[in-house]
Amino acid sequence: MVAIDLAMTSTIGQPVAASPFGYTLETTDPASRARLGRVATRHGVFDTPVFMPVGTQATIKTLHPGEVERLGAQIVLANTYHLMLRPGPELIDEAGGLHAFMRWNRPILTDSGGFQIFSLAQQAKVTEEGVRFRSHIDGSLHMLTPERAVDIQAMLGSDIMMALDHLVGLPAKPRKILDATMRTHRWLDRCIQAAATSERPRRGVLFGIVQGGMDADLRAMSADYVASTDVAGIAIGGLSVGETKAEMAEMIDVVIPRLPDNKPRYLMGVGSPEDLWNGVAQGIDMFDCVLPTRLARNGSVFTLDGRIDLVNRAHRNAFVPIDEACDCETCQQFDRAYIHHLFRAREILGLRLTSVHNLRFLIRQMETMRAALVDGTFSQVRTAFLDRYRVAGPRTGATV
Amino acid sequence: MVAIDLAMTSTIGQPVAASPFGYTLETTDPASRARLGRVATRHGVFDTPVFMPVGTQATIKTLHPGEVERLGAQIVLANTYHLMLRPGPELIDEAGGLHAFMRWNRPILTDSGGFQIFSLAQQAKVTEEGVRFRSHIDGSLHMLTPERAVDIQAMLGSDIMMALDHLVGLPAKPRKILDATMRTHRWLDRCIQAAATSERPRRGVLFGIVQGGMDADLRAMSADYVASTDVAGIAIGGLSVGETKAEMAEMIDVVIPRLPDNKPRYLMGVGSPEDLWNGVAQGIDMFDCVLPTRLARNGSVFTLDGRIDLVNRAHRNAFVPIDEACDCETCQQFDRAYIHHLFRAREILGLRLTSVHNLRFLIRQMETMRAALVDGTFSQVRTAFLDRYRVAGPRTGATV
Numbered sequence: 068m069v070a071i072d073l074a075m076t077s078t079i080g081q082p083v084a085a086s087p088f089g090y091t092l093e094t095t096d097p098a099s100r101a102r103l104g105r106v107a108t109r110h111g112v113f114d115t116p117v118f119m120p121v122g123t124q125a126t127i128k129t130l131h132p133g134e135v136e137r138l139g140a141q142i143v144l145a146n147t148y149h150l151m152l153r154p155g156p157e158l159i160d161e162a163g164g165l166h167a168f169m170r171w172n173r174p175i176l177t178d179s180g181g182f183q184i185f186s187l188a189q190q191a192k193v194t195e196e197g198v199r200f201r202s203h204i205d206g207s208l209h210m211l212t213p214e215r216a217v218d219i220q221a222m223l224g225s226d227i228m229m230a231l232d233h234l235v236g237l238p239a240k241p242r243k244i245l246d247a248t249m250r251t252h253r254w255l256d257r258c259i260q261a262a263a264t265s266e267r268p269r270r271g272v273l274f275g276i277v278q279g280g281m282d283a284d285l286r287a288m289s290a291d292y293v294a295s296t297d298v299a300g301i302a303i304g305g306l307s308v309g310e311t312k313a314e315m316a317e318m319i320d321v322v323i324p325r326l327p328d329n330k331p332r333y334l335m336g337v338g339s340p341e342d343l344w345n346g347v348a349q350g351i352d353m354f355d356c357v358l359p360t361r362l363a364r365n366g367s368v369f370t371l372d373g374r375i376d377l378v379n380r381a382h383r384n385a386f387v388p389i390d391e392a393c394d395c396e397t398c399q400q401f402d403r404a405y406i407h408h409l410f411r412a413r414e415i416l417g418l419r420l421t422s423v424h425n426l427r428f429l430i431r432q433m434e435t436m437r438a439a440l441v442d443g444t445f446s447q448v449r450t451a452f453l454d455r456y457r458v459a460g461p462r463t464g465a466t467v
Numbered sequence: 468m469v470a471i472d473l474a475m476t477s478t479i480g481q482p483v484a485a486s487p488f489g490y491t492l493e494t495t496d497p498a499s500r501a502r503l504g505r506v507a508t509r510h511g512v513f514d515t516p517v518f519m520p521v522g523t524q525a526t527i528k529t530l531h532p533g534e535v536e537r538l539g540a541q542i543v544l545a546n547t548y549h550l551m552l553r554p555g556p557e558l559i560d561e562a563g564g565l566h567a568f569m570r571w572n573r574p575i576l577t578d579s580g581g582f583q584i585f586s587l588a589q590q591a592k593v594t595e596e597g598v599r600f601r602s603h604i605d606g607s608l609h610m611l612t613p614e615r616a617v618d619i620q621a622m623l624g625s626d627i628m629m630a631l632d633h634l635v636g637l638p639a640k641p642r643k644i645l646d647a648t649m650r651t652h653r654w655l656d657r658c659i660q661a662a663a664t665s666e667r668p669r670r671g672v673l674f675g676i677v678q679g680g681m682d683a684d685l686r687a688m689s690a691d692y693v694a695s696t697d698v699a700g701i702a703i704g705g706l707s708v709g710e711t712k713a714e715m716a717e718m719i720d721v722v723i724p725r726l727p728d729n730k731p732r733y734l735m736g737v738g739s740p741e742d743l744w745n746g747v748a749q750g751i752d753m754f755d756c757v758l759p760t761r762l763a764r765n766g767s768v769f770t771l772d773g774r775i776d777l778v779n780r781a782h783r784n785a786f787v788p789i790d791e792a793c794d795c796e797t798c799q800q801f802d803r804a805y806i807h808h809l810f811r812a813r814e815i816l817g818l819r820l821t822s823v824h825n826l827r828f829l830i831r832q833m834e835t836m837r838a839a840l841v842d843g844t845f846s847q848v849r850t851a852f853l854d855r856y857r858v859a860g861p862r863t864g865a866t867v
Contacts, residue, residue, distance in 0.1 A: 124812040125805075131816060154808045158784055162804060170800055384558055400570055404562060405525075408554045412524040415815055416531060 088226075088272040088299050090331045096445040100323060100350030103440035106300075106331055108174040108226040109271070110166060113141035115331060115352035116436055118343060118429045119176060121360065124149045125159075125169040127426075128360050129418045132171045137396065138423065139430045142174040142226075144355045147219055148183030152202050152209070156222035164224025164269045176274075176355070177225035179216040179258075182304070182336070185234045193233055195250070213257035217265060217273070224269030230258040232276040232304055244280040251278045252292045259296060272299035274333060280305060281314050283321045290325040300353075301326050302333040307342070307356075307463040315463050316345065323350040340369060340432055341458050344449045347436050359429050363421035366410045369428040373457030377421065382407040395427035488626075488672040488699050490731045496845040500723060500750030503840035506700075506731055508574040508626040509671070510566060513541035515731060515752035516836050518743060518829045519576060521760065524549045525559075525569040527826075528760050529818045532571045537796065538823065539830045542574040542626075544755045547619055548583030552602050552609070556622035564624025564669045576674075576755070577625035579616040579658075582704070582736070585634045593633055595650070613657035617665060617673070624669030630658040632676040632704055644680040651678045652692045659696060672699035674733060680705060681714050683721045690725040700753075701726050702733040707742070707756075707863040715863050716745065723750040740769060740832055741858050744849045747836050759829050763821035766810045769828040773857030777821065782807040795827035 089107045096102070104115040120127045120135060123146045127135050135143065145165055150156065162168040165175055181198070184191050188200035188209075197212030211219075213231045220228035231254050233247040255275045262273045275293040279285030293301050303322055306315045319334065326332055331352045337343070338356020346354060362368070366378040370390045375382075377389070385403035397406075397420040409417030432452070439448040489507045496502070504515040520527045520535060523546045527535050535543065545565055550556065562568040565575055581598070584591050588600035588609075597612030611619075613631045620628035631654050633647040655675045662673045675698040679685030693701050703722055706715045719734065726732055731752040737743070738756020746754060762768070766778040770790045775782075777789070785803035797806075797820040809817030832852070839848040 124808075124814055126809060126812075126814045126816045129815045131819065149812075153812055154783070154804075158804070158808075161784060162786060162802070168805055168808075170805070383554070384561060386562060402562070404554075404558070405568055405570070408524075408558075408568075409526060412526075412549075412553055414524055414526045415529045415818065416526045418815065419531065 090300070090329060092328055094440055096348075096440055097443065098446040099348040099449075101347045101436070101440060101445045102350060102352065103437055104331065104352055106174075106352075108142075110172060110174045110226050113174055114437055116343075116347045116433050117141055117353050118338065118433050119144045119353065119355040120426050121146075121355055121357045122169065122171075123357070124153070125165060127422075128364065129415070129422045130426075132169065134396075134419075134423060135171070135426075136173070138427045139434065140173075140426065142176060143171060144176045144178065145169075145223070145225065146180070146183060147177050147216065147223065147229075148180035148187065150177075150223060151180060151211075151219050152204055152207075156219045160222040160224075160269075164222075166224060174226045175224075176227040176333075176353075177220045177223055177229065178335075179220070179229040179231040179276075180211050181216070181232045181234060184211060185236070193250070195253075197231070197254075198233075213254040214261040217258050217261040217270075218267070221262075221265050221267035221270035224267075224271070226271040227300065228258075228262065228271050228273045229302065230255045230273060230275050230298070232278055234278070234305055235280070237280060237308065237310070239280065241282065244282060245285060248278045248280070248285055248289050251276065252289070255293065255296060255298075259298065274298055274300040274302050276302045276304040276335070277322050278305050279318075281310060281318060283317065286318050286321045287325060290322040294326050298330070300331040300333060302335050302353075303351075304335045306334065307336040309462055309464045311462055312342070312345075315342075316349065319346065319349045319351065326350075337463070338429065339459070339463075340429065340456055341453060342463065343429065343432055344436070344452055348446070348449055359425035360422050363425040364418045366406075366417070366421060368421050368424050371452075371455055374459055377403055377406050378410045379407075389421075389424050390428070393424065393428065394431065395424045397421070397424040397427075490700070490729060492728055494840055496748075496840055497843065498846040499748040499849075501747045501836070501840060501845045502750060502752065503837055504731065504752055506574075506752075508542075510572060510574045510626050513574055514837055516743075516747045516833050517541055517753050518738065518833050519544045519753065519755040520826050521546075521755055521757045522569065522571075523757070524553070525565060527822075528764065529815070529822045530826075532569065534796075534819075534823060535571070535826075536573070538827045539834065540573075540826065542576060543571060544576045544578065545569075545623070545625065546580070546583060547577050547616065547623065547629075548580035548587065550577075550623060551580060551611075551619050552604055552607075556619045560622040560624075560669075564622075566624060574626040575624075576627040576733075576753075577620045577623055577629065578735075579620070579629040579631040580611050581616070581632045581634060584611060585636070593650070595653075597631070597654075598633075613654040614661040617658050617661040617670075618667070621662075621665050621667035621670035624667075624671070626671040627700065628658075628662065628671050628673050629702065630655045630673060630675050630698070632678055634678070634705055635680070637680060637708060637710070639680065641682065644682060645685060648678045648680070648685050648689050651676065652689070655693065655696060655698075659698065674698055674700040674702050676702045676704040676735070677722050678705050679718075681710055681718060683717065686718050686721045687725060690722040694726050698730070700731040700733060702735050702753075703751075704735045706734065707736040709862055709864045711862055712742070712745075715742075716749065719746065719749045719751065726750075737863070738829065739859070739863075740829065740856055741853060742863065743829065743832055744836070744852055748846070748849055759825035760822050763825040764818045766806075766817070766821060768821050768824050771852075771855055774859055777803060777806050778810045779807075789821075789824050790828070793824065793828065794831065795824045797821070797824040797827075
């Protein structure tokens with residue numbers, strides 16, 4: 068625990084954006100914190116709870132945007148870090164923004180680039196001004212400040228921009244986590260200011276990010292701070308990084324009650340089926356994760372009984388779909404045996420078919436949750452799912 | 468030239484198959500040997516002249532069978548060599564044949580495996596009995612005889628089977644080419660016999676293959692021999708292997724007049740736009756080639772003016788389709804700039820988008836040819852195409 072004696076509210080409180088963003092809370096589960104809602108953006112509405120497929124480099128890996136739409140995806144995520152390095156925000160701005168560039172006409176959320184700088188880039192060095200780092204592609208030197216993070220995302224034209232945050236690898240000394248959390252708050256103020264004064268015509272709304280490591284007091288303090296600002300939504304960052312599922316649940320439990328009811332809540336980087344069910348029960352509205360598509364490209368697919376590995380020889384002559392109960396385009400048409408062959412023969416169609424299945428599996432879980440919230444049966448349906456689904460391991464994170 | 472004094476007709480003349488195969492010659496171009504026709508198979512009809520996309524390992528690389536159908540593909544090719552090694556003909560037979568396995572309900576042609584044995588396999592050794600070789604995948608030892616080639620293709624359930632032929636790498640001594648050509652004829656007799664006596668329920672019809680290297684006399688002799696047999700169609704093999712375009716044209720000119728009008732003629736391994744136009748003018752009905760999909764995966768795409776390389780930096784901010792005049796799903800929706808980005812970022816969607824374009828480009832050429840044959844304008848339309856299209860080089864073959 069860290070002693071805390073710090074300002075708890077932001078001094079910056081002006082409106083973030085003039086765009087028609089809005090969150091409507093429709094109903095709440097009587098037996099948990101789960102909630103049904105709806106988020107309006109300039110590119111249409113998405114229903115919550117929602118899972119956002121990740122399109123790191125302006126493409127959901129292996130898939131065509133038409134396929135992503137047919138999956139039932141209502142919003143996708145793109146990564147500012149990757150896009151600022153290649154093809155560069157100027158080019159995407161020239162294309163008319165990310166929606167026009169990648170031919171996706173529904174909502175897009177962009178992260179700030181912070182997470183990838185700390186996980187992918189070389190020689191990342193944090194100062195109060197921002198983060199200096201070298202590109203993992205060509206070693207070129209870059210500087211990302213809160214203002215630049217907002218400006219790049221405004222050039223990309225995403226509907227939801229994320230504030231730049233300072234992440235520290237865990238475990239770390241309490242003082243270091245406290246410093247990073249406080250810097251995240253100061254950077255949030257600068258992001259709010261930058262968004263409010265941006266003149267980019269395609270600028271979206273801004274979400275703030277709660278940090279604080281695995282320290283409950285810091286998490287509470289950070290939640291209070293972000294809740295006090297005039298952001299459009301609130302994310303919980305720095306989780307699903309390898310901690311236990313119990314630790315992650317504890318941090319979420321600390322944060323959620325301190326957040327306002329009238330803004331969407333986004334748990335960053337979470338995307339295993341069990342974590343989605345549990346996160347929604349704890350009051351989360353939005354999720355993203357590379358897990359379903361990364362697993363898919365390794366031949367690992369979700370079923371209602373848990374993950375199975377299609378590369379395994381057991382599926383060589385399995386003339387049955389991945390999941391008899393699945394409504395995805397893959398399960399409607401192809402057998403495990405054929406997909407097994409495609410993986411053995413290293414054929415790209417295999418990666419496509421499993422990516423479609425895994426994403427549809429998660430999106431269907433969200434549809435099931437939303438229907439159960441309408442029916443008032445969320446907690447029973449969740450229990451039924453979790454009783455059957457065999458969890459891959461006790462820790463969080465996109466382990467493949 | 469090689470002195471020839473050999474039997475010119477086959478002794479085997481019984482019907483090849485009981486399936487509803489048939490070729491209808493509909494019209495002929497007055498100014499060339501080009502012909503419009505139609506081929507009926509158990510899996511429906513295809514129009515000729517036709518280009519067959521290649522699905523080496525039971526998948527047109529990077530594409531979904533639904534996409535291939537939307538390209539206008541009427542028939543696809545699959546490779547016996549690859550499929551006999553992986554997943555094996557027994558497994559595909561158990562799946563219900565190749566159509567069921569790969570979910571393609573239109574006609575399929577399979578090659579015999581011969582070409583790949585001589586180009587891909589290790590330690591290929593030819594005897595009169597057949598070819599012994601080692602798998603390029605795991606080094607395992609295999610034997611392919613004419614009878615086994617037919618039996619494997621009958622297990623695959625392709626609509627059109629190819630006879631096993633003996634290819635020699637060029638240049639080679641005349642005696643060696645003669646020997647291989649004569650062996651090809653003897654093997655053809657054995658293939659015809661094997662097909663006639665096969666009890667596989669999904670067995671298709673058999674095409675014979677004309678060989679003879681770049682020797683006009685040998686080609687003529689081989690054409691006469693194959694024409695004398697009761698095969699369902701006649702292929703010209705051993706071309707498009709790096710000879711000049713003039714040499715290829717000369718060999719085709721020797722062979723075509725010796726073939727019967729009432730059977731389809733298939734030029735194996737040919738697929739550049741100019742070679743398709745010229746081949747049809749010389750009387751060819753069917754073509755296949757990996758060129759369009761292989762080029763596509765390297766970022767090289769067809770336009771009416773010639774090939775362009777989308778990886779080239781010139782396309783970085785080209786917010787225009789690959790080809791303004793193209794009706795493919797890629798050109799209808801995506802810009803060169805986005806595809807350039809996908810290739811630079813090594814994203815699979817890039818390979819898909821260019822594969823769709825290149826295949827559609829060739830299939831559209833065939834549609835244009837067929838329409839011109841109906842209108843009686845084939846030769847004018849061909850001249851207009853060739854006058855505009857910048858050819859990549861003077862030699863044949865799938866150079867990328």
